[in-house]
Amino acid sequence: MKKGKVTFNQVMFSIVLFNFGSSVVMGVSTSVGQEAWIPILLATLAAIPMFLIYGRIITMFPEKDIFDITDILFGKICGKICIALFTWYAIHLCALVLRNFSEFTQISAMPETPQLPIMILMILTTIYMARSGVRTLGKWSIAVFFFVVFVVLFTFVTSIPQAKVDDLLPIGEHTGAQFAESTFQIFSFPYAETVIFLGLAGSFKKNDSPYKLFLYALAIILVVFLLVFFRNLTLLGPTMMRANYFPSYVTARIIGISDFLARIESTISSNFLFAGIVKITVCLLVASKGLASLFGLKDYRILVLPLGMFAMALCCILYKNTMEMFAFLKYYPYYAFPFQVILPLFIWGCGELYLRRQKQERNI
Amino acid sequence: MLTAIILFLFLTVIIYDYKTALKQAEKGIKRIYTVIMLISFIILILDSLQISIPSPNILITKAIDALFNVQGRG
Numbered sequence: 001m002k003k004g005k006v007t008f009n010q011v012m013f014s015i016v017l018f019n020f021g022s023s024v025v026m027g028v029s030t031s032v033g034q035e036a037w038i039p040i041l042l043a044t045l046a047a048i049p050m051f052l053i054y055g056r057i058i059t060m061f062p063e064k065d066i067f068d069i070t071d072i073l074f075g076k077i078c079g080k081i082c083i084a085l086f087t088w089y090a091i092h093l094c095a096l097v098l099r100n101f102s103e104f105t106q107i108s109a110m111p112e113t114p115q116l117p118i119m120i121l122m123i124l125t126t127i128y129m130a131r132s133g134v135r136t137l138g139k140w141s142i143a144v145f146f147f148v149v150f151v152v153l154f155t156f157v158t159s160i161p162q163a164k165v166d167d168l169l170p171i172g173e174h175t176g177a178q179f180a181e182s183t184f185q186i187f188s189f190p191y192a193e194t195v196i197f198l199g200l201a202g203s204f205k206k207n208d209s210p211y212k213l214f215l216y217a218l219a220i221i222l223v224v225f226l227l228v229f230f231r232n233l234t235l236l237g238p239t240m241m242r243a244n245y246f247p248s249y250v251t252a253r254i255i256g257i258s259d260f261l262a263r264i265e266s267t268i269s270s271n272f273l274f275a276g277i278v279k280i281t282v283c284l285l286v287a288s289k290g291l292a293s294l295f296g297l298k299d300y301r302i303l304v305l306p307l308g309m310f311a312m313a314l315c316c317i318l319y320k321n322t323m324e325m326f327a328f329l330k331y332y333p334y335y336a337f338p339f340q341v342i343l344p345l346f347i348w349g350c351g352e353l354y355l356r357r358q359k360q361e362r363n364i
Numbered sequence: 365m366l367t368a369i370i371l372f373l374f375l376t377v378i379i380y381d382y383k384t385a386l387k388q389a390e391k392g393i394k395r396i397y398t399v400i401m402l403i404s405f406i407i408l409i410l411d412s413l414q415i416s417i418p419s420p421n422i423l424i425t426k427a428i429d430a431l432f433n434v435q436g437r438g
Contacts, residue, residue: 146371
């Protein structure tokens with residue numbers, strides 16, 4: 001195995017856990033209540049072409065990450081602007097996820113503890129992981145993936161005796177506009193956040209098909225999201241699911257098998273912790289690579305710690321309270337759209353033109 | 365208490381990093397490292413002293429509201 005390269009499974013599981021990151025606990029968009037399975041499916045369909053574009057970008061420039069690619073395509077000034085934008089998105093996303101984690105921990109387990117110590121523990125762990133490199137992250141993803149999926153399956157199966165299938169009805173209660181908005185939300189959070197992986201594309205093996213990588217990951221994510229949604233809905237009902245900030249956690253509190261197994265909500269917290277570590281580490285790695293590329297530095301690893309500290313500082317000032325955090329979710333799709341869709345589309349288009357010109361020059 | 369935690373954290377990580385990675389680093393890296401650490405430290409200290417610092421999210425939400433009127437749509 002080449003030094004610093006990650007295997008197909010390592011990348012795929014990293015993408016899956018990255019997508020689970022916040023969504024497994026915060027739940028995918030519940031604005032259309034019992035009908036949210038429709039926007040989940042629609043968002044998955046919308047994500048397919050986007051994932052194919054991400055795959056095409058990687059195929060066009062094998063063993064290069066988005067920072068090398070923008071440098072090749074747009075030259076020094078425009079390239080640096082793109083790198084700066086992408087780096088900002090990575091570090092901001094890192095801070096957002098870190099805040100989700102600290103808010104969740106404070107609300108669910110440590111209401112009297114300030115969020116700062118929770119953030120410090122989380123960020124130090126992810127800094128260590130990011131400094132250890134992409135392969136360590138890949139190995140971690142493989143190690144925890146099965147646990148995370150097992151927890152989802154276990155909670156789904158154990159929730160069946162208490163499930164109220166009537167909660168799935170009625171269908172057709174919401175308008176097309178509501179579905180469109182919900183689809184847009186799920187598309188941008190979490191599906192299209194996968195764009196961050198373009199920053200790690202330099203570590204993918206040349207022979208591994210990025211299309212397969214993204215599409216297999218998307219299939220796993222879809223199945224798990226549907227399981228999580230149906231479990232939460234049939235146990236909580238649409239009203240309670242909408243009213244709760246962390247529906248998965250509340251659902252797990254209800255689940256109980258006879259008298260001997262109850263209070264399994266800690267498994268949901270561990271899911272958030274394990275997948276959250278992957279998401280924050282990926283963001284930190286990409287932000288460090290971006291910053292190193294911006295200033296033309298060879299080693300990105302040394303920048304992981306200051307960027308981790310910066311993400312933590314940013315995380316502290318992002319919101320005043322939990323309500324603000326959830327209110328920002330309404331704005332997030334609009335904010336993230338340029339980074340998740342416009343920038344990759346632009347890179348893809350310019351990449352195709354660049355490759356065609358190169359081919360013509362070779363023929364001459 | 366939070367201020368003390370931040371001071372302890374920064375002292376520890378800087379000493380550790382200086383002894384391990386930072387010593388042999390290029391000048392450019394050292395400069396960027398120092399600037400980012402300083403900015404982070406100032407933000408965290410001000411926040412721990414409950415001095416309000418404007419969030420970048422406010423700017424983002426205002427800009428999006430101006431363009432798409434997200435808040436108005438409820």
